[in-house]
Amino acid sequence: MAVAQTVELKTWNIHPPGYPVTQALEFFADAIASGTGNRYTVKLHSNGVLGDQPKAVQMMKRGEIDLAEFSLSPLSEAAPGAKVLTLPFLFRDAGHMYRQLDGKLGERFSQTLRRAGYVVLGWYDGGARHFYCANHRVRGASDFSGLKVRVQQSETAIHMVKLLGATPVVMPYREVLDGLKTGAIDCAENNLPAYESTGHMSVAKFVFLSSHTVTPEALVMSAKAWDALGEADRQVFLDAGRRSAERMRELWKTRTEQARQAAGKQGTQFFAMEDYGPIVNRMKPLYEGYFKDPVTRQEMLSILAD
Ligand code: GTR
Secondary structure, three states, X not given: OOOOOOEEEEEEOOOOOOOHHHHHHHHHHHHHHHHOOOOEEEEEEOOOOOOOHHHHHHHHXXXXXXXXXXXXXXXXXXXHHHHHHHOOOOOOOHHHHHHHHOXXXXXXXXXXXXXOXXXXXXXXXXXXXXXXXXXXOOOOHHHOOOOEEEEOOOHHHHHHHHHOOOXXXXXXXXXHHHHHHHOOOOEEEEOHHHHHHOXXXXXOOEEEEEEEEEOOEEEEEEHHHHHOOOHHHHHHHHHHHHHHHHHHHHHHHHHHHHHHHHHHHOOOEEEEOOOHHHHHHHOHHHHHHHHOOHHHHHHHHHHHHO
């Protein structure tokens, strides 16, 4: 009797073991193994060991990695039609974001990503991102002047920081802790689980709860690996992806609360956003650029009206 060959799928993940994304990917791996009778195995490479995110996005495009969990900020650099999802102050919270992504708009953005070579299997929670600084109490739009702020490789993030009067510094995720320690950067921005799990909270003690971006992450498969799947297996992958996203979103809520408490215990000072007006006003030139395109404008308006 012929023995079915196992196909090993190389999977990129930037997070450490135990992180909600990693746990959801493990769940996904189990679902793929059982759903395909072990004909496919998901081989997880965590902690970004295969390279930083912008590099991994390109590797996937070339079919050198099969699966990955990416933030939409670096991913949309390879699929510009999806950049609108990374605009600041677009989604108010996770509930607002999922209403859109689990509906027609999510379908539209999946197609945009598909055309760029990335097949979305699940929308994960990217959390609400906040600014945090080592020696500066940033509490509003006027406090950013002159500060060096680490951002991801993302056009919208770079533009946003410039509009705040600060200097954006593009730096790989894994170098941010050292950057904060050496003073190469004054601040960074991320969600609370990342702030905690990376140890940024041990250096950057001042958190400005800006929630400036609520941006999705996505579990994606390379078009090359997807095209090699039969129809029945595609359904297994889509179903496993959707269920892993549900799992991730649940884990995320708990982890965000735990991170907030851990940071508080370690001496983090949280500053609430007292007035959104001044900071959102500064973003006008960024929005105007996106508003020029009628399709993008319509997408933005339907998100904001929800
Ligand atoms: C995290 C995100 C990563 C990466 C990182 C960063 O919140 O989960 O995919 O984008 O932020 O800031 O580089």
